[in-house]
Amino acid sequence: MGVMTETYSPAQTVEMSGFSLDTLRYYERIGLIEPVRRAAGGHRRYSDDDLGWLDMLRCLRGTGMPIAQMHTFAELVRDGDDTIADRLALLEEHDANVEAEMTRLIELQRKVRDKIAYYRGALAELPVECVRD
């Protein structure tokens, strides 16, 4: 009795991965995902491995990695274990980019909040003529 590997329909995969059906097919088309196993009739059956990889893509995409770079990463994964150092380097660089982006965001958010504070002040100062009754 071999271990039965779970498989998932496209609809289930949409549900579980958070990607749209079109995006799943798109990613497969452009080679971000290896060709997905098919059931007899040609319908896709995603594996747990596929789901894991999709989760990886979600992390990378969700942190702003461009598709071209995800593609590079996918190729490294495909090329086997002796690309691990390269993958690590790529992820570390990405992590640095994310960090920089967050720093930038924090900086600008601070300025937005200054503006908010300014408007709060302005609002407190001039309601003299606003309420009439």
Next chain:
Amino acid sequence: MGVMTETYSPAQTVEMSGFSLDTLRYYERIGLIEPVRRAAGGHRRYSDDDLGWLDMLRCLRGTGMPIAQMHTFAELVRDGDDTIADRLALLEEHDANVEAEMTRLIELQRKVRDKIAYYRGALAELPVECVRD
């Protein structure tokens, strides 16, 4: 002797605002910036006020506000002082969005770093066969 208000050429404004020349003109075209004062020959002369507004746009745009919403904000500004509460509300909502975005980023960055840690481990475990000399 009236106070001479400074004005800036397009090139200077590019330099100071961080927006490209094309973007400056684009923003003006779509109404994100009020029509900029012109010198005799038709060349733009940006004012300190313009610069201030551009800085505002840079904050909003840089924190991911869509142009449509910046447009809404610009209209509120144009409509005068009794829109201050609305502007405040808009900025506060935006601030909340930025906050949510940062939370999302932090969460995903954590996962990316987990992957990095995983690869570091993998790298430490299998270099047995890698170095041969």
Next chain:
DNA sequence: GTGGGATCTGGAGCGCGCTCCAGGTCAAGC
């Protein structure tokens, strides 16, 4: 007054990342 760089205008084009569509096939319930 002439050359060369900055600027002007209106409009077309582009890069990214999907998203949608048409026209057909597959699969499960009645």
Next chain:
DNA sequence: GCTTGACCTGGAGCGCGCTCCAGATCCCAC
């Protein structure tokens, strides 16, 4: 068997935010 809905493929379309281009004008230095 038939219906209905999920799924298939290849390719076109789109929304956003710029970016580029052509052809003309302006302005400053020499």
